[in-house]
Amino acid sequence: MKKLLAAAFAASLTIASAAPSFAEDTGKVGVVVKIGGIPWFNAMNAGIDEQAEKLGVDATMIGPTSADPALQVRAIEDLIAQGVKVIGVVPNDAKVLEPVLQKAQDNNIIVLTHESPSQKGATWDFELASAQGFGEAHGKLLAEKMGGKGEYAVFVGSLTGPLHNAWADAAIEYITENYPDMKVVGDRYGVAEDVDKSRSTALDLMSAHPDLKGFMAFGSQGPIGAGRAIQERRMIGNVFVVGPSSPGQSRRLIKSGALAGGFMWNPKQAGEVFVTLADKLMKGEKIEDGETIEGLGVVHPDFENRNIIVDQLVAINKSTVDKLAAMGL
Structure with a gap:
């Protein structure tokens, strides 16, 4: 075979x-x-x-x-x-x-x-x-890291993948209902299955939105790429990235604080x-x-x-x- x-x-x-x-x-x-x-x-x-x-x-x-x-x-x-x-x-x-x-x-x-x-x-x-539980867990974590205030962006693996978008729906809804001082920037970005695209998109968004304080990335490569962008811009502790990732791949970013963490199965x-x-x-x-x-x-x-x-x-x-x-x- x-x-x-x-x-x-x-x-x-x-x-x-x-x-x-x-x-x-x-x-x-x-x-x-x-x-x-x-x-x-x-x-x-x-x-x-x-x-x-x-x-x-x-x-x-x-x-x-x-x-x-x-x-x-x-x-x-x-x-x-x-x-x-x-x-x-x-x-x-x-x-x-x-x-x-x-x-x-x-x-x-x-x-x-x-x-x-x-x-x-x-x-x-x-x-x-579950989509609801997974999304809400990430929404809550990002809100905690951002202190409940500021702009954030959302990455998904693709704009046509139902589960990633269901997670994003649940996370955004949770944040909207519980943290009115947090605002999502732009549309979702379908880059989170590609490290390089996630990194470059994160860099572009930080340039375009100086008040951006967070990234929520659904797709195992999205948190890695966004975390690397945070490192490059020396924004650790000022901009926070949450999302599911492979621990072996994300360990250094998590230890450095460039990636705030997330949840996985x-x-x-x-x-x-x-x-x-x-x-x-x-x-x-x-x-x-x-x-x-x-x-x-x-x-x-x-x-x-x-x-x-x-x-x-x-x-x-x-x-x-x-x-x-x-x-x-």
């Missing part, structure tokens, strides 16, 4: 290391993530590989070289052609993927998504944090859940209300919208970042 994928997508995709091959009747699983080669999805790949080894599932992670929905569509089309039994996706653009995910379903392929609640074409979507755990759910559904088992699923705990599924959502927030700050980084996150 890995050789076939590499041949088809060598120019545009990063093929993560695959778990060992098992008997054909176990089925094959392909997980298409937003972008390959960054720490967040490297950790997810480790979870996929380890759980695949544990459960005897043939699973492969596929990471496009850029956060381009068209590359995800191509990867999913290839997996459909190969006749895999399960396709997992972390979508860059939920709407763009709808037709190809429906095509997978029409070919009797189980479709699992993550970071895309109520995704059309998905058999199930799973989340390790464990991407390695998310990789494990992809394989756990794939294995369960390939065996014909149903998702039941109140059951315990490894990696998710006790679940209460939304059967109408096909969502399984739990809250497992992990704080990233000066006190926790070393331990989290040591875990390979």
